[in-house]
Structures are given as C-alpha cells and as structure tokens.
Amino acid sequence: MERGDVEVSSRSFAELTTLQVGGSPALVLSCRSAESVADVVRTLDAEGVPLLIVGGGSNLVVGDDVSDLVAVVLEDGGEPEIEEKTGLVRAFAGLVWDGVVAATVDAGLGGLECLSGIPGSVGATPVQNVGAYGAEVSQTLHRVQLFDRASGETSWVMPESLDLAYRYSNLKFTSRAVVTAVEFQLTTDGQSAPLRFGELARRLGVTAGEAGQDGDVRRPVAEVRDMVLELRRGKGMVLDPHDHDTWSAGSFFTNPVVDRAVADDVQRIVASTRGEQDAAAMPRFPAGPADAVDSLEKLSAAWLIERAGFSRGWHVPGNDRAGLSSKHTLALTNRGSATSADIVALARAVRDGVREAFGVALVPEPVWIGVTLDDE
Ligand SMILES: Cc1cc2nc3c(=O)[nH]c(=O)nc-3n(C[C@H](O)[C@H](O)[C@H](O)COP(=O)(O)OP(=O)(O)OC[C@H]3O[C@@H](n4cnc5c(N)ncnc54)[C@H](O)[C@@H]3O)c2cc1C
Structure with a gap:
C-alpha cells in the first residue's frame, strides 16, 4: 500500500455527511487513489472489520449510536483525465462529482451538464445511477472500475452488468464492490445532451415549436450547466x-412507481378530497421496463x-x-x-x-x- 495515500483521522458521521447527523466511526481511513482504496478494503475485509465506504456523505442517513465500523473515505484530489478529441473522460472515484462535471463542460464536452451541482463523489454516481433534469449518469457511462470484495480483484466492467435503473444499481445496498474509477463517453460538438426536462428547456428559451420538431433540442453545454445550477440553487439543491x-x-x-390501477385509485382519491381540477393535474408518467410501459407509472x-x-x-x-x-x-x-x-x-x-x-x-x-x- 502506498502509505502516503492513506490518512487516519477521527471524525464523526455528523462531520462526514451532508445531513450532519450520526455517531462516530471507530476510525476514519481516507484514501486518495484506486490502489489505496482496494488495499484498505482488502485488509479490513481479511480481518473481518465492518466498514462503510463514504464519498461526500450526501446520500447517507447514519444512526446516532453507530460506532463500531471503520469509515473508508474516498477523498478528492487530482484531476480527471480528459481526451478532448474523443470525449473519453476517466476519473478516480474520490473526485468531487461537480468538479469533474465543470471540467468536462470547460472542455466543451457534452453529456454531464444536466447533472451539474449534484453533491458527492464520482464513485457514488453509478451506485444509485444519479439523475436530474431529464438525465441519468447511465447515459454517459463507458466503463466502471470495481474492487470486488469477494474476489479481492479490481477490474473494469461494462455498465450493462450493473442493472442500472431509476436511482438503482446492483451496487446500491449490497456493498459487494467498491467503485474505484469511472470512465464516461461524452460528445465533442460542444452541445448538451437533448433537453428532456420541460422547466429547464423553457428557461433556456426553447419554444414549443422547436421542441416539437424532433424533440431533440440541444444547447451549448456551459449555458445548460449555468441554468441547471440556477434552478438547483432556487430549490436548495x-x-x-x-x-x-x-x-x-x-x-x-x-x-413511487406503481401499477396503473394504483395511480387511478390515487387520482380518484385526489378528485374526491381536493377536486377534479387538482386530480386532472396529478403528475403521472409511464415507467418501468419497455414491456411493462402500459402497466407501471411513476408518480x-x-x-x-x-x-x-x-x-x-x-x-x-x-x-x-x-x-x-x-x-x-x-x-x-x-x-x-x-x-x-x-x-x-x-x-x-x-x-x-x-x-x-x-x-x-x-x-x-x-x-x-x-x-x-x-x-x-
Ligand atoms: C443537496 C443535495 C442534492 C442532491 N441532488 C441529487 C440529484 O439531483 N440527483 C441524485 O441522483 N442525487 C442527488 N443527491 C443525492 C447524492 O448527492 C447522490 O446520491 C450522490 O451520488 C452521493 O454521493 P456521495 O459520494 O455523497 O455518496 P455517499 O453518501 O458517501 O454514499 C452513498 C452510498 O454509496 C456508497 N458509496 C459511495 N461511494 C462509493 C463507491 N466509490 N463505491 C461503492 N459504494 C460507494 C456508500 O457506501 C453509501 O452506501 C443530492 C444530495 C443532496 C445533499
């Protein structure tokens, strides 16, 4: 293990998480490289020491009494590798997500701009397939580097093997592997991904006619990032x-993703308690796998x-x-x-x-x- 890469400290989960609540881990081990993360986790696993991987702590609720596990923190530091000609971007899992998004936007690469301002680390983004403003990270993932805790091996896997879905991957809740690095394939023409979120498109001046032509309206990446950050700030996000x-x-x-019949029931309850007008405005969208599109809806x-x-x-x-x-x-x-x-x-x-x-x-x-x- 490159010892310079690992730092020992004592910090509480209130200090390590954005909710700023939670007890104190037995120890905090901070890692600054994929190799040191793998070495630390391998060593702790071999000793049977319970551990929790922590990035920015922005998707964690930790109990007040938690004290018996080691927090392995993936720290920021270093820069993503950006190939401007091909749009391939590689980043250590500990890098701060929004710093990487900003660097890709500065390089004129498209694909991550709608995910601007999401707190946390690069490595956590495939874990729950982060998404915002009509985009999900799954749309740009090229490969994900995993340290597999059962085999003790590190390898690159294709995103298809992660069962990515709405705020889900098979890494979430399982702790089976640690994401140590991520590669993204972005576009190189300076334009954003197609705008899929009504409020964002409207604020960027997209007209109904323009949106209606083929539905694939794009805007310069920096413009989209700035607007996403403005919208997010207004919502405390x-x-x-x-x-x-x-x-x-x-x-x-x-x-919630529910059967269409459940969505109908909810709409009926809204109609009877709050009136037909409110019920008619209830947001409900098709959801789920393509073959279930008729029966599952997202509320x-x-x-x-x-x-x-x-x-x-x-x-x-x-x-x-x-x-x-x-x-x-x-x-x-x-x-x-x-x-x-x-x-x-x-x-x-x-x-x-x-x-x-x-x-x-x-x-x-x-x-x-x-x-x-x-x-x-
Ligand atoms: C103000 C605010 C706004 C947010 N907006 C959004 C949003 O728009 N869209 C969205 O999807 N989410 C959003 N989130 C949630 C959160 O920011 C994301 O889920 C983010 O990706 C979590 O990253 P993190 O590094 O903070 O993960 P952590 O909270 O540190 O960890 C979350 C879980 O992932 C695991 N984990 C972390 N890193 C790794 C890794 N490298 N390998 C394996 N497991 C790992 C942890 O063990 C833990 O189980 C928001 C949160 C906040 C506080």
Whole structure:
C-alpha cells in the first residue's frame, strides 16, 4: 500500500455527511487513489472489520449510536483525465462529482451538464445511477472500475452488468464492490445532451415549436450547466453550509412507481378530497421496463407529500430541529441541531401521512446505516 495515500483521522458521521447527523466511526481511513482504496478494503475485509465506504456523505442517513465500523473515505484530489478529441473522460472515484462535471463542460464536452451541482463523489454516481433534469449518469457511462470484495480483484466492467435503473444499481445496498474509477463517453460538438426536462428547456428559451420538431433540442453545454445550477440553487439543491435547506440528503423519497390501477385509485382519491381540477393535474408518467410501459407509472413524491398536507418548512409538532426544506417538500433537512432520530421521526411522519392519504408507500432514496425507517 502506498502509505502516503492513506490518512487516519477521527471524525464523526455528523462531520462526514451532508445531513450532519450520526455517531462516530471507530476510525476514519481516507484514501486518495484506486490502489489505496482496494488495499484498505482488502485488509479490513481479511480481518473481518465492518466498514462503510463514504464519498461526500450526501446520500447517507447514519444512526446516532453507530460506532463500531471503520469509515473508508474516498477523498478528492487530482484531476480527471480528459481526451478532448474523443470525449473519453476517466476519473478516480474520490473526485468531487461537480468538479469533474465543470471540467468536462470547460472542455466543451457534452453529456454531464444536466447533472451539474449534484453533491458527492464520482464513485457514488453509478451506485444509485444519479439523475436530474431529464438525465441519468447511465447515459454517459463507458466503463466502471470495481474492487470486488469477494474476489479481492479490481477490474473494469461494462455498465450493462450493473442493472442500472431509476436511482438503482446492483451496487446500491449490497456493498459487494467498491467503485474505484469511472470512465464516461461524452460528445465533442460542444452541445448538451437533448433537453428532456420541460422547466429547464423553457428557461433556456426553447419554444414549443422547436421542441416539437424532433424533440431533440440541444444547447451549448456551459449555458445548460449555468441554468441547471440556477434552478438547483432556487430549490436548495446545491450545498451551502450557511443554508440549512441544503443540510439534507437531497430528495429524500424516490418517486413511487406503481401499477396503473394504483395511480387511478390515487387520482380518484385526489378528485374526491381536493377536486377534479387538482386530480386532472396529478403528475403521472409511464415507467418501468419497455414491456411493462402500459402497466407501471411513476408518480411525483413531492406532489403527493404536498397533497397529503405537508407544506414547505413543516416539522413534527414540538420538534423543529428537523423539518422539510423551506424551498422543496422532498428534502428533509437538519435545521442546525438535529440528531439522526429527529430525521427519522420526520421521515416517518411524512411517509405515514402519504400512506394514510393515498395508500402509497414512499421509499427513501438514501442508504441507511444503523437506523431504519421501519417502525420499531
Ligand atoms: C443537496 C443535495 C442534492 C442532491 N441532488 C441529487 C440529484 O439531483 N440527483 C441524485 O441522483 N442525487 C442527488 N443527491 C443525492 C447524492 O448527492 C447522490 O446520491 C450522490 O451520488 C452521493 O454521493 P456521495 O459520494 O455523497 O455518496 P455517499 O453518501 O458517501 O454514499 C452513498 C452510498 O454509496 C456508497 N458509496 C459511495 N461511494 C462509493 C463507491 N466509490 N463505491 C461503492 N459504494 C460507494 C456508500 O457506501 C453509501 O452506501 C443530492 C444530495 C443532496 C445533499
């Protein structure tokens, strides 16, 4: 192991995560190269020491009492390798995601611009197939380098082997492998990927006629990145240590994917409780694999949360340490002194409220360590 690549420190999960809650790991080992990550994980696994891989800590809810595991932190440092002519980009998993996006946009490469401003590390992006503004990282992945914890080997795999889907890969929740590097294949003509998100396209001045021609409207990458960052800031979705609305794990619940019959039921409930006009405006989109397109639909978690009676800034009565963001009902936030238990209480209240109102079970997006949303 290149010892200079690994640093030992003691930091709490409150310091390591963007929700800023959680106990303290037994030890923090920070790694700055793919080799050191593999060596550290191999050594800990051989000794049977429980460990947690941590990037930016922006998709983690860690319990207040967690103390028995080693946090292996993939640290930022270094630059991505960018081949401007071919559009191939290779990055160590520890690099800060948005730094890599910015570097590709500066190089005039297209494909990652809609994913600007997502917190966290490069290595975590395939883990939950990060997505925003009509794009998912799966659309640009070329190869993913994995350290396989069972075999102790590192190898490049094709994205197809990861079962990438909406906020999912077979790496999420399994801990079977560590992503040590990622390659992206981007486009080289300076234009963004086709704009697929209505609000973004409108704000970029795309007209209905233009969008209607072939649906493939593109814009210069830097223009799209700037607009995405502006939109995200307005929703508290860009980290800002001074803004408690960003002390979150981003969108806390995934958009529910339900049978069409369930979506019909929800719409009927909305019609009877809130009126036909509101019901007609209910967001519902085809979802799931192509052969199931007729039967599966994606609903909007934020819309359901609001219709269930939760407004921006809502908190559990008597506990304002944790609350919904004042900018976005889908972000559960630490208002400054929350514990993990406070976040869990808030999450349960929102989940239960939506279930009681519509019979829909919201599923949390972050990874839970040493704590659960299930009732005790
Ligand atoms: C303000 C805010 C906005 C957000 N917006 C979005 C958004 O628009 N779209 C979106 O998809 N997500 C969003 N997120 C969620 C989060 O930023 C992403 O999921 C991000 O990719 C997590 O990266 P991370 O490095 O912080 O992962 P961490 O939180 O450190 O880890 C998350 C999980 O992945 C595992 N993991 C991390 N790195 C690796 C690795 N190299 N190999 C294997 N496993 C690993 C961890 O063990 C853990 O289980 C947002 C979060 C916040 C706080």
